[in-house]
Amino acid sequence: MSPASPKLAVVAAETGVWPQLRAAAETAAREEPHLGSLLNATVLSHKDLASALSFQIARKLGDAELATMSVREVCDDAFAADPAIVAAAERDLIAVAERDPAIRTLLQPFLYFKGFQALQAARVAHWLWGQSRETLAFHFQSRMSELFQIDIHPGATLGAGLFLDHGTGIVIGETAVVGDDVSMLHAVTLGGTGAERGDRHPKIGKGVLLGAGAKVLGNIVVGDYAKVASGSVVLKPVPSGCTVAGVPARVVNCPTEAEPARTMDHTLADVVYDFVI
Structure with a gap:
């Protein structure tokens, strides 16, 4: 997979993040068949970014205490109630493409960058906090901290277009x-x-x-x-x-x-x- 063009962020902003993400997943699936199942499950089987994002958050945060499907249901509810959460995720992806010279495609942050993934989970936790579902919000925070070594309190207010580079700590x-x-x-x-x-x-x-x-x-x-x-x-x-x-x-x-x-x-x-x- 070759390095991305410096114009990746511009193209994503103009044509849309989701088409760019799908195209990158299709290319990656052809180039690396061993990851075909992963790419299909996380990106190619979904109709839009919201669906793929809820699956990805659930895949990461689900555990024995809170099943993956339950996490996904919470994410879907949050995205439906507040579409600004998904809009912020789009701006976050564009921010990574714009500011990280190591990025090849939007697939990298979506699948592998823990700074991006922690941000998206934190946005859902903040929505839960606003719904007075504090215990579940704290559960999300705890899982994020365990998985990503990034500790964001669910009460914190986060803007859009954020870039947590490396993220650890x-x-x-x-x-x-x-x-x-x-x-x-x-x-x-x-x-x-x-x-x-x-x-x-x-x-x-x-x-x-x-x-x-x-x-x-x-x-x-x-x-x-x-x-x-x-x-x-x-x-x-x-x-x-x-x-x-x-x-x-x-x-x-x-x-x-x-x-x-x-x-x-x-x-x-x-x-x-x-x-x-």
Whole structure:
């Protein structure tokens, strides 16, 4: 299977995610017959993305305590009640195609990228949370954490067009809000600063880039299109369009590039503005 064209995300956005995903599955089934049954079960036997997605989530999360068919029924109910969940999944797939140079086709994130899969399960868990079905929402969270090593509280609010690159070790707390078009790498924490209750987690603006190992703690705002450098510990609000780095984090470049989450540029400017935020 050859590397994807840089225009994969554009093509998917213009022609639709589902046709692109089906085409990739058909090609893969021809090229690798050993995976024919898997590709038929997960993609080719379904009529649309919602059906395939509910099957995929159920295939992953189903276990002895909650049967696969029961998980799928919950997902189908969520998608029917809130079509925005599937629309967000489409934008997530386009985001991966746009921002991950390792991707070949949309089949990769759909079948194999745990960041994408955890996001979709988290969206269903959040829907359950909103329906006051907290015990089942926590069950989804627990299974996600076991399977993917990604811990997203079902109360957290997630935007669309998100990219969790690698994903391992990401923690997102109950009252966290993540805006649209955000990218974050492994070991990012959106957490609290203690045992306080209530609204205690970060609010991440649109188009923010959170580098590997970044820790954003407390009920603080990271402004739109900001960038948090890898390994930073952010304890105070971050201005929109600025880059912060260090422990504790300081503003080191402001303004930064226009859309850091799309370029995935983790480098820092040579000339910095070093002052405490």
